[in-house]
Amino acid sequence: MLGDLDGDGDNDLVLGNGLANDEVECVFVNDGTGHFSDETAARVTESWNFPTASLQLGDLDGDGDLDVVVGNDGIGHGRFNRVLVNDGSGHFTGRDLVFDYFRTAALALLDVEGDGDLDVVCGDHDHYDKLYLNDGHGAFASATWPRMPATLDETAALAVGDVDGDGDVDLVRGSDWKIATLLVNHHRQVRAPRLPKLGTQWAIEVTATPGYATAAQLAIPFLGIAPAAVSLSPFGTLGVDPATLAVLPFVLLPAPSGIGSSQVAIPNTPVLAGLQLYGQALVLHGGALADARFTNVLRERVDA
Numbered sequence: 001m002l003g004d005l006d007g008d009g010d011n012d013l014v015l016g017n018g019l020a021n022d023e024v025e026c027v028f029v030n031d032g033t034g035h036f037s038d039e040t041a042a043r044v045t046e047s048w049n050f051p052t053a054s055l056q057l058g059d060l061d062g063d064g065d066l067d068v069v070v071g072n073d074g075i076g077h078g079r080f081n082r083v084l085v086n087d088g089s090g091h092f093t094g095r096d097l098v099f100d101y102f103r104t105a106a107l108a109l110l111d112v113e114g115d116g117d118l119d120v121v122c123g124d125h126d127h128y129d130k131l132y133l134n135d136g137h138g139a140f141a142s143a144t145w146p147r148m149p150a151t152l153d154e155t156a157a158l159a160v161g162d163v164d165g166d167g168d169v170d171l172v173r174g175s176d177w178k179i180a181t182l183l184v185n186h187h188r189q190v191r192a193p194r195l196p197k198l199g200t201q202w203a204i205e206v207t208a209t210p211g212y213a214t215a216a217q218l219a220i221p222f223l224g225i226a227p228a229a230v231s232l233s234p235f236g237t238l239g240v241d242p243a244t245l246a247v248l249p250f251v252l253l254p255a256p257s258g259i260g261s262s263q264v265a266i267p268n269t270p271v272l273a274g275l276q277l278y279g280q281a282l283v284l285h286g287g288a289l290a291d292a293r294f295t296n297v298l299r300e301r302v303d304a
């Protein structure tokens, strides 16, 4: 991995030791002209040297420098995942990420719940993937349950990005022997457990800060019959055509669940069968309107 480890403006290099079990991670420092020197011995204080399958760089403790997360794999070896904490000058001290002991093949750093610090997802090859939340100072606690799916997916790779355009970070997981999966972040989300059906009530579920809400929140869901992509700063992207938009009643999202739902009566009118509905919500995260954000867009076809 490349990153400016010593804060002098050029990219330095960290190398994992692969499946070798007798080397620590290596640090190569750039002299500013693209020549690298191995300064591992002087810069890395690490008492463990497990087989490393993945590395990520990020500022875990919020002090402005790049720290290193080390994902360790291997069978029959120690393999605790480690953090190399940067002192600001590119000198690192190792410690456990958390007390776990799984075959981590991939790592992702992402701010899962939008509180400004980097959290860690460990993609484990022989176990469930793990989610560790950052306390803002680089100390991590397991939040795997109930936030992560309980599936064994032989994870081999993780990619991070906002797939559904609601401003929170989602995950794509590549697995050995299995199809890749999309893990959508429910930090701010609308979804419908069932299809809209003529002559029935259709439930739209709205989530915001699910499971970790510290105060009740409100959401304003709305529906339309055509999509849009209207950027409305700072709220995000309005994904429902305003010309067809019908606003639904406020939904209360109590704490700590952060989950509420809205019921929509679908008329028993055959002409509506097959109609495409687009649903979205504006979540009022705090008292200030400036904190409100749009969710993803729900797309469902009315079933006869």
Ligand SMILES: [Ca+2]
Pocket: 003, 004, 005, 006, 007, 008, 009, 010, 011, 012, 030
């Ligand atoms: Ca540098």
Ligand SMILES: [Ca+2]
Pocket: 058, 059, 060, 061, 062, 063, 064, 065, 066, 067, 086
């Ligand atoms: Ca740091």
Ligand SMILES: [Ca+2]
Pocket: 110, 111, 112, 113, 114, 115, 116, 117, 118, 119, 134
């Ligand atoms: Ca976070």
Ligand SMILES: [Ca+2]
Pocket: 161, 162, 163, 164, 165, 166, 167, 168, 169, 170, 185
């Ligand atoms: Ca998202």
